[in-house]
Structures are given as structure tokens and as C-alpha cells.
Amino acid sequence: MQNNLQTSFCGMSLNSPIILLSGCVGFGEEYTRIKGFSNTKVGAVCLKGTTLEPRLGNKPHRIAETANGMLNSIGLQNPGTEIVIDEIMPSLKKNETKFIINISGSSVEEYGEIAKHFDDTDIDAVEINISCPNVKEGGVAFGNDPEMSFRVVEICRKNTTKPIITKLSPNQTDIAKNAARCIDAGSDGLAVINTVTGMAVDIETRKPVIGNNRGGLSGPSIKPIALLKVHQVYQVSKKYNIPIIGQGGITSANDALEFIIAGAATIGVGTALFYDPLVCEKINTGISQYLSDQSLSGVGSLVGTLQLN
Amino acid sequence: MTSSNRETISVNDCQVLAHYKYDGEQYILTLSSSEIAQKTIPGQFVHITVSDVTAMRRPISVMSVDEENGAFDLLYKIVGEGTRQLAECKVGDMLSVIGPIGNGFRVTDKKNPLLIGGGVGMPPIIAIAQQIKNNNDYNPFVILGSEVPFPFTPQPSEISNTCPSKTHTMPILEEWNVACGLASLQGFKGVYKGYVTDLAKEYLDTLSKEGLSQVGVYSCGPHPMLEAVAKLARDYNLPCQVSLEEYMACAVGGCAGCVVEVQTDDGPAMKRVCVDGPVFDAQSVFS
Ligand SMILES: Cc1cc2nc3c(=O)[nH]c(=O)nc-3n(C[C@H](O)[C@H](O)[C@H](O)COP(=O)(O)OP(=O)(O)OC[C@H]3O[C@@H](n4cnc5c(N)ncnc54)[C@H](O)[C@@H]3O)c2cc1C
Ligand SMILES: Cc1cc2nc3c(=O)[nH]c(=O)nc-3n(C[C@H](O)[C@H](O)[C@H](O)COP(=O)(O)O)c2cc1C
Ligand code: FES
Numbered sequence: 072m073q074n075n076l077q078t079s080f081c082g083m084s085l086n087s088p089i090i091l092l093s094g095c096v097g098f099g100e101e102y103t104r105i106k107g108f109s110n111t112k113v114g115a116v117c118l119k120g121t122t123l124e125p126r127l128g129n130k131p132h133r134i135a136e137t138a139n140g141m142l143n144s145i146g147l148q149n150p151g152t153e154i155v156i157d158e159i160m161p162s163l164k165k166n167e168t169k170f171i172i173n174i175s176g177s178s179v180e181e182y183g184e185i186a187k188h189f190d191d192t193d194i195d196a197v198e199i200n201i202s203c204p205n206v207k208e209g210g211v212a213f214g215n216d217p218e219m220s221f222r223v224v225e226i227c228r229k230n231t232t233k234p235i236i237t238k239l240s241p242n243q244t245d246i247a248k249n250a251a252r253c254i255d256a257g258s259d260g261l262a263v264i265n266t267v268t269g270m271a272v273d274i275e276t277r278k279p280v281i282g283n284n285r286g287g288l289s290g291p292s293i294k295p296i297a298l299l300k301v302h303q304v305y306q307v308s309k310k311y312n313i314p315i316i317g318q319g320g321i322t323s324a325n326d327a328l329e330f331i332i333a334g335a336a337t338i339g340v341g342t343a344l345f346y347d348p349l350v351c352e353k354i355n356t357g358i359s360q361y362l363s364d365q366s367l368s369g370v371g372s373l374v375g376t377l378q379l380n
Numbered sequence: 381m382t383s384s385n386r387e388t389i390s391v392n393d394c395q396v397l398a399h400y401k402y403d404g405e406q407y408i409l410t411l412s413s414s415e416i417a418q419k420t421i422p423g424q425f426v427h428i429t430v431s432d433v434t435a436m437r438r439p440i441s442v443m444s445v446d447e448e449n450g451a452f453d454l455l456y457k458i459v460g461e462g463t464r465q466l467a468e469c470k471v472g473d474m475l476s477v478i479g480p481i482g483n484g485f486r487v488t489d490k491k492n493p494l495l496i497g498g499g500v501g502m503p504p505i506i507a508i509a510q511q512i513k514n515n516n517d518y519n520p521f522v523i524l525g526s527e528v529p530f531p532f533t534p535q536p537s538e539i540s541n542t543c544p545s546k547t548h549t550m551p552i553l554e555e556w557n558v559a560c561g562l563a564s565l566q567g568f569k570g571v572y573k574g575y576v577t578d579l580a581k582e583y584l585d586t587l588s589k590e591g592l593s594q595v596g597v598y599s600c601g602p603h604p605m606l607e608a609v610a611k612l613a614r615d616y617n618l619p620c621q622v623s624l625e626e627y628m629a630c631a632v633g634g635c636a637g638c639v640v641e642v643q644t645d646d647g648p649a650m651k652r653v654c655v656d657g658p659v660f661d662a663q664s665v666f667s
Contacts, residue, residue, distance in 0.1 A: 075474075094635065094636075095630070095634055095635055096634045097633055097634045097635075097636070099439070100385075101630070101632050101633040101634040101655075102385075102630075102632055102634055103385070103386045103387070104385050104388050104389045104632050104633070104655075105389050105390070105391060105478070105632060106385070106387045106388075106389065106390040106391065107387075107390075107391065110458070118638070127648065127650050128636060128639070128650055129639075131626055131627070131638075131639060131640065132626070133627070133636070133637045133638075133639065134627050134628075134629050134635070134637035134638075135627065136434075136435075136436040137584075138503070141436060143627060143629070143635070143637060144637070146635065148636045148639070148650055197575070220548065245408065287446065290433075327662045342629075343436075344630065344634070345436060345629045345630050345635070346429070346435045346437070346438070347391075347415050348391060348478065348630075349391055
């Protein structure tokens, strides 16, 4: 791995600024089926959204391709906290990368309870998902209300000493205000952004393509939205030195660099893996090359260097 | 998932070696890849980037492999934008192909495999026939159904089989010495007029009790056809495996986008078609 890719994030020392995004890489092992893919090439892997109890998830179809992106409505299918801790976590190859658990609750207390369970494990960090658009109770309901977001982060903060990253929703009026409340409540980092809610219609059946009617839009089509949100959140978070995982439609090193310049300390890759499972290596190489061309020692010196017109 | 699955799927740049169009907007595409030709088992599929403008890949089953020349064949039909773009590729073009993917058919030791394929569900069925064609332990019978003209020219068959309704066959199956019946509601020449399950029933009814106990059913095709095949298998008390389809994103088990509901001993579960399937026990899907 190129030396200048070493990045520190929420107290963790990462091999690369790339973080594989929750919901796109299962529980960390799935993409290793691919020859040439290795978790050692990314800074961290964020595991599938985990709830207290097991969830079957939503009915099919769960995905639909859209212009330059896709909708998904998985509905947080996962085996539940107990199985994740007892059966999945022991098999994680901890020497290869850092692992972040992504948690969702249906009440403030439930978020707290899940955070507490993971506090007793060797997980590297906890990402609080208050922005899932695909579940009826919880999810985005917490993320669109700064006071609810505050309470969720606050209870998790009480229950864990692990680094906490709060994942913010783009589907709200003032994302920066919400970010400020999450920081007040003790969040160590922020993930910006989760998917944008959307719909696709089948004109033959006149029904939504997605079984759950609506879904979350990801991929290149949301990149401009995500960039602006990162920029807006950064205006708040930089005052407190709270780092951001910039994400939403990153498919190349240039995309990643745009996010870093806008204020992201690390960058997330999700949907792009579906296009090219070996994309991370290309992104690493491109970032590293840019840093040496610009005589920068690491990603850190580029973060938030955006010059507004 | 255990680490024993690591590095089982490769990302290949495959050259288009041949691309033929058949009636009903069906195409047979031959691609180069020694690795896929060598490693694929019947029922596995590949995930293809169809063009520069469509980023999401499309899953297509492998129909047959040519290990000697490092090539494999796909049969697909245009149903929308992605397959329309795939149809534009020309001999010499390069396509990004991930594969081979999935749990294919588990060909059991039942001596009378009954292989039923409908429409563009024919490929995995042909793949099984190719795998067992030289194995004298097996006495397979293939039934292919299509409501558009078959993607080959049906020819009369010299191979004997017990099925009372004699039909034409698919040339490659004749070459492999595998018995076959063709079915369609369209009244094509040399083709049984009816459903694949009607022809299957005729065949099964010629078998002795002993013969029936040696039948294993393997099927791929449109959902209603699979449902009918599963019912037939249930009526005759035959083991039956079916290959399913669902919209896919990653095709490696990472996104849980491609699930189907199956019944397990622990109640209903959502299984991923890409890596838990695409082949499932018929009675766990249709009950
Ligand atoms: C394991 C597997 C094996 C397959 N094998 C074959 C084959 O051998 N030959 C063949 O012709 N077709 C096969 N299919 C179906 C083929 O993948 C679809 O016809 C194709 O994806 C349609 O894409 P489109 O853009 O032309 O159609 P559109 O209808 O425009 O597609 C819109 C979206 O829905 C998805 N989609 C639509 N229909 C299907 C479907 N039936 N299955 C999965 N995704 C679908 C597409 O991938 C795309 O993302 C297989 C599917 C699976 C899952
Ligand atoms: C199939 C799929 C499943 C997802 N599941 C989750 C999830 O469980 N928890 C979560 O916080 N985000 C989830 N997301 C959102 C992603 O983590 C990411 O924030 C979003 O897709 C934007 O990044 P991208 O455009 O690079 O994919 C999911 C996204 C996709 C495409
Ligand atoms: S397509 Fe992603 S899990 Fe099957």
C-alpha cells in the first residue's frame, strides 16, 4: 500500500482513506470471493446494518437500476445483534482492516442497548444509522429530527467507549444543524450522506418497481447532492475537529478527491463496487498519485481545502 | 460465510468470439475465458457489463463450455435496455465478465435425470446435459419448451427414448447422444403441442416404479413453468431442483438485493439468489 494513503480517523489508524459502506459488502467476507479483492486495501469495512432482533427484510424486488444509480430497499435484513456478535464477529479477519458495526434501533433505548452489546466486543467503531429510509419504525424518523438524533447519539455515548460515527440523512431540511446536535451529544465522526429517498415505476403494471414502493437512491446520480451536504456539514464539524466519511456516488479517485477537498477526511465506496468489484485499488492509486503530484504528504492536508468562488 | 469461499470468482475481460441472432430476439454469444470454461458447473452464471452506458451488470447463465478452446456460450433474449445493449456487441469486442457465480445444480446419482428448460431458462439445462453426456451411469431425458421459435433449428432425432410423443430435437443434444423432446403451444413443426409438463408426464408414465425411483428433476425457466414443474415433482414424489432469477446488484452476496423467500426447518428465510442459489430445492420455494 502506498505510504501517503495512511489516514487517521476517529482515533483509528487506517491503511487507506477508503471505507467500504454498510449494506454493500455484507459482513465483510462477501467480496473476498472475488480474486484480487482484499480488505487489506481499504481502511475499514462497515458491516451490514444490525438491529437488536433478527430481521427478514423487505419483500422483492429490492433493487432497481436508475439513470446513473440505483434504488434499494433491503429493509435491514440481518441476523440480529446476538448472532452478529457470537457467530460473525469471531470470524472477522481483524488483521486485514478495521471493522465498523452499523446499528439501527426502533427506539432510542434500543439504539442504546445495541451499542452496549458491541461495547463488549473487539469491534473498532460504531456507526449509528439514523438515516435508513427503508424501515417503517426508526431509521430516518430519528435522523430527520435534530432533537431525536441528539437523544440517540447521547444514549449510545453513555453506553460505549468505542468511537461513534453518526450517519446523517440527506432527506432533511438542515443537515448542518443536525450534525451540530450529534456532535453535542458526543459523536466522534459523521457519515455524510445516506441514500436519497426515491421511486421507480413500471409502466406496464403501473406499480412501483421496488416491492416496498420506495427506496434509497445511491450511485453517481447522488454525488452532487452528497458533495454539497459534506461541504455544509464540514462548516460545523471543522470547529470541533470532527471528521467526516464523505460518501454518495464515488466511483473514481477524482470523485474521492472532490469529497476530500469539500471536507471529508475519509471516503466511502458502496454502489461503485457493483459496477467494478476491483475499483478500490484504482481509487487508492489515483489518490496516491494526486497527493504526490501536489506534493502533499497525506490526505489530511487536503481535507476541506475548498476555495469558494 | 467462511473464508473457504475466497477467490472463487474472477473478474475477466472476455473477447466476443461469436454472436448469432435467432428469431424472437434471442442471441447466442460466445466469449473467451479459459478460467470460466474450466471452472463453471451447470447452473452457475456470469455477471456482465453490457455496455459503456449501463453501469449495473446483468446476470446470464452459462449454457455450455469449450475447455479446449477456453470459451463459453450464453443464450439470452432481449427483454429491456440492458439486453438490447448487449445485443450490439460485435466479434472482437471486449466485455467485463465476473464469474463463475453461484451454487449450481447438484447432479445426484439418480440414474434418470429429467432436465426441463423453458425459454431462456434452457442454458443451465443444456449445461447439465453437457456434463453428463459421456457418463453411462445416466440415462437423461431433456425437455425444452419455447413460445418463440427455438434458438436453433429443430432436427429429427435418431435417439430412442420411451416418451410416446416423438418430437424433433436440438442439434447439439443429438450430437451428444442425449434424448430430448421439444414442447410449445405454438404448433411449430416437429414440436409437441402442449406444455413441457404435459410431455414430462407422458414420459414419467412410461417408467416402471423402479425407473421412477431413479428420476431426479432439474429445471430452469419462467416462474409459472417452475411452479408447474415443482407441482409435477410433488405429485410423482420426485426430488426437484430449480434455478431462480431475481434482480441483482453485486452478485457476490454483499447487498442482499436478490433474495427470494424459502421455507427452512427454522421457518421462512430470505435467501440470496446469487450465492445461496440460483439453484434451490423446488419444495422449499413452491409449497
Ligand atoms: C441467475 C440468473 C441467470 C439468468 N440467465 C439468463 C439467461 O441465461 N438468459 C437470459 O436471457 N436471461 C437470463 N437471466 C435474466 C436476465 O438477467 C435479464 O433478462 C436481464 O437482466 C434483463 O435486463 P434488461 O436491462 O434487458 O431488462 P430490464 O427489464 O430493462 O431490466 C431492468 C432491471 O431489472 C433487472 N431484471 C429484469 N428482468 C430480470 C430477470 N429476469 N432476472 C434478473 N434481473 C432482471 C435487470 O438486470 C435490470 O437491472 C438470468 C437471471 C438470473 C438472475
Ligand atoms: C444495497 C444497499 C444497502 C444499504 N444498506 C445500508 C445499511 O444497512 N445501513 C446504512 O447505514 N446504509 C446502507 N446503505 C447506504 C450506503 O451505506 C451508502 O451510504 C449509500 O449507498 C451511498 O453511497 P454509494 O453511492 O457509494 O453507494 C445501503 C446502500 C445500498 C446500495
Ligand atoms: S446481488 Fe447482492 S446479494 Fe445477491
